[in-house]
Every structure is written in structure tokens, then in C-alpha cells.
Amino acid sequence: MSNAMQFYISTLLIYLFIDIIGVLGLNLQFGVAGIINFAYIAFVGVGAYTAAVLSLGPDHPDNFQHYLFGANLPFPLPILAAGAASGILSLLVGLISLRRLRSDYQAMVMLVLSLIATLVATNATGLVNGPAGLATIPWPLYDQLGLSPVEYQWVYVGWAGLLAVFTFLFVQGITNSPLGRTLRAMRDNDRAAAALGKSITGLRLMIFVVGGVIAGICGAVFVEFIQAWSPGSWLYPETFVFFAAILVGGTANNWGAMVGALLVPVGFLEATRFLPQIFYQGFIEAMQWVCVGLLILLFLWFRPSGLFPERPGRFRPRAGALSRPSDAPRAQGALSK
């Protein structure tokens, strides 16, 4: 295989694994627990910035870019710190927005939060270098490994894949555990779940933070690969690429979410990146976003539960145990709320 081809394929694979991590985190929040987090990409962004400044080294007045909290931590620490930073931010946001707010308010607040986060990162130039963003973030362990760039990319494929598998096992573990059952019960009918003694706010907050940590790790692994990050990398519509992936793949089905990550962010957005520029610069990107919107609408219309619907619970009531068939417990899904 030629070098260029190897670069291309390994890059796509890395993107795929990173998108899988991101989509799984959002699927846990939205699909399983029914939390609408329209600011998901902001948590990815926080993770990316954290990992970036912690591997760039301390800021220096002579630098071409300026940022706070610069440090030069060894390899896995920036990623862990990214997860922690996103998690702490999720906790703060969750404490404000998940507490006794109606879900329509929550959706609005999250969307506004995403817009505001971009605004702050752009205008507070001392924080993370403003609109220009951060660049020349070093590849982790690149100097120590002594590999050629192509070989290094394949190592990174393995590393990102390992994290994706770990994230999948973790999220799947939560989904299939008694905790996952409780979360689905809360999603389908929060009042009934509360009546059975479940702390709705506590559960939502916990899943919001867990999803936030996953988002932060996703951002960190991404930024350490692409080596640059700016406010333009995490504008609010990016969240809806993840949402589209979940809706296409199958809400609350982690296998489906992974297929969605393969189809939407990777297959759909990355592949069209190599189309020839027609009409003018930016036309293809605009059309990509139109297609993401149409994809969401088409799936909500024709197949609201996605390509791989959530598997219904194994519990089946005996005939006549419940008076109406519509009373039978079944997974209602995040969208029917």
C-alpha cells in the first residue's frame, strides 16, 4: 500500500474510533437516560483544550500563542485531566440546568450554553488563544517511539481503537446493568421512577457527568491526533452530527450508535471532504449540513428508532395481567417523551 493510502486509511480509522467514543457518550446521556444535551460538543471542546494546554508546555511571552494553565505533562495525564475537566464542568452545568428544570428549558439552556462557550473561547484571547486557537500540539510519545509518521499513525489507530473498545464495554456495562434499567425507566416515565424511590436529579446528574467525562476524553484523543484546536472546531452544529449518528444507528442501542458513527461523521462527512470543489469555496460544506439536517428528519420520519432499534426488555407480562395491550411495559425510547 502506498504511503498516501496508508495515511488516508489510518486517519479515517482514527476518526472513526474517536467518533465512536463521542457518540457512545452522547448515547448514554440521550438514548439511555433521556437527557437532551445540546452542548455536548462544548464538553468535547473543553477536553480538547485541557489536553492541548497540558501537553504544550508552560506559556511563554515569546510564544506565538497564549493560554492559561500551560504544562508539560507526560502522555496519559493530559487525557485523564481532560476527562476530569469536562466532568467537573458537567457537574457545574448539571447542578444548574438539571435541577427541577423542565426538559424544554434544559434543551434551550444547553443550546445557549454551546453558543456562549464558543463566544467566550473566541473573545477571551488570553484563555486559549482566542479565535486563532491552539496549534503545534505534540503527538504523544512521538519522540520516544522513534517511528515514521505513517507507523505512528497506525500505533495511534490501535490506541484510539483500544479506548473505543474500553468506552463501549463501559457504556454497554452501564446500559445492561440494573442501573441502566433504572435509567431507561427514568427516561420512559420519570414520575413513575421517582415514585419507586429513584432519585431522578441524582441519576440524571450522574449520567450527565459520566457522559461529560467521555466527551472530554473524546476531545483529548482527537486534539492530540490533529494537533490543533480552535473555536471553529466545535461550533454548536457539530453536536447534531453526533445526534444524527445516534438517530441513524439506533437510539439507546450502543451497537447501533457505533454503526451510526461509521455512517454519519466518518462515511458521510469525511468521504465528501474529498469531493472536488464545485461552485465556490464552502458550497460542499453548506450542503453537508443540509444533508445532516435532512438525515435527521428522514430518520425521525421513516425509522424513528434507527437502523438497529433498542432491544425490548425481556420481561413479558402474562396474557390478561394488564388490561390494555398499550399498558404492556416496553421501551418507549428517548423520542417518545
Next chain:
Amino acid sequence: MSQLIPAVGFGLITASILAIAAVGFTLQFSVTNILNLAYGDIMTACAFAAYVANQAGVNIWICLVIASLFGAVFSLLLNRLVYFQFVRRGTRLFGMIIVTIAMSLIIQNVLLAIFRPTFFSYHASQGPSYNFGSMVFTASQLAIIGIAALAMLGVHLLSTRTKLGKAMRATATNPGLARSCGVATDRVIDAAWLVSGALCGIAGVAVVLNTATFSEGTGATLLVPIIAAAVLGGIGQPYGAMLGAITIGLASEVAASVINPSYKDVVAFGILILVLLVRPQGILSEVAAAKEVAA
């Protein structure tokens, strides 16, 4: 102090634009029960409709009327052809919010594809300037304030003095009960889309008249103060939205003059967070509370 009074002047203009937009947004949500997050992008679409008419040589004030008609028809069609179809198919609150976001992406990027990524401005003179103490207004800014006052008066008269307005309020409070009392709720909802769409169109042009330039993303960025104003007043409350718009408009412009103009929206967001912490149901919230019980 010398900065403060001109800032209050800017605040009045921002508040006027926000009031038109936020009242439309909140009216739409209360009557139709659809949280239309594509509202900002419909504003942009209306601004572009006015732009096209303006390029054809139409006077800017007639363009404003055209934009409001465009907004009304566009919103009605958007509901009839997209939103209502999804509601009829059983898509609920969560799903509907995502549907409106998808529409927002589509509208914004179709506009981008048609008009290309640059900034646009109208052929319109700002008119002579008038001094009120140390506040300076151009003629078109005074006109914006006047239009906002008229629009608010219109919404007030519509909702208190007309049968349609009463029917709208009844539909907003309890659609089922309204229907069984003989209110044709479907037609009332259509009317609500028309009225709120017209307000959306006026707001879209007023924004551009004030800031002079716009692009495909202008409306989406305005969503922050619009939502802040609507939530501050208690969502679904037209009078609350007016109050919220004045608060947000004045506070953000005054803060902008003291701190940094690029943090206007951050101030609006700060107020929004404060309201959510202290009084999550908003200032005027009786209807919102009643709805939650009924839901």
C-alpha cells in the same frame, strides 16, 4: 457616567428588537406548543427576503412589510409541511426539538449555499441623527423603537380585544378544554404561526437596520438573547417577554459599555442562569405552571 447614558440609548434599541423577536418566539411556543429553535434562522431568511426586494429597488420600509409577510407565510408553511406532520405522526417534545434544530441547520445552510459566505447590507440611509441629552439616535433607530412599540401595542390589543386573541390564550392554557368549548384550535394555531412569523420577519429586518450588516448566521447568534428574554419573562408569556427583552437589552448594552462589547451575550446568559437558579419558572409564570400540571 458619561458612557452610561449613551449605553442606555443603545439598550433601548436592542430591547426594542429583542421585544419583537421574543414576543413572537414566546407566542409561538405558548399557542402551538412547539419550541421552534429554527426561529433565529427564519429571522435570517426574512432578512434575506427583504435584501432581495431591496436589491430590486424597493424602499426599505416596504421591504420590512415584505419580510413580515414572508415570515408569516414561511412559518405557516413550515408548520403545515414539516412540524405538524411530525406531530401527527406521534413525535413528542424531545423529538420535536430535534426536528426544529434539523430545520435550523437546513434553513441556515440553504441560505449559505444560495447567498454565499459573505456579509450583506441594505441600501438604506440611516437618516438624520437626533440628540436626546447625550443619547444619539438615527432616524431608522427611532423608527425601530416606534415599530416595536406599535407591535407590542398590536399584540396587546390582539390578545385582549379580539376573539382570535382570546381563542389564542385559551388554546395556550388548555387546548383540550378550548376545543370542547368550540374554539377551532387548528385555525387558531395557524393564526399563531402567521402572527409570530410576521413578528419574526419584522425583527429580522430591524436587526439588520441596526447592525447594518448580516450573514447567514446572524439569526442563530440572536437566539441567545431571545431565549434569555423569553425565559426571563416565563416562557409562553408575551408580557413577560416584553419585560425580559427590556431587562436583557438594557443590561447587556450597559454591561457592554462598562466591560467589553463582545460579552453582551455572556451578560444575557448570566442573567438567564441567575433566573433559572432563583426562579426557574420565570417572572410571570402562571400559565407556564398551569401547563406543566396539565401536561
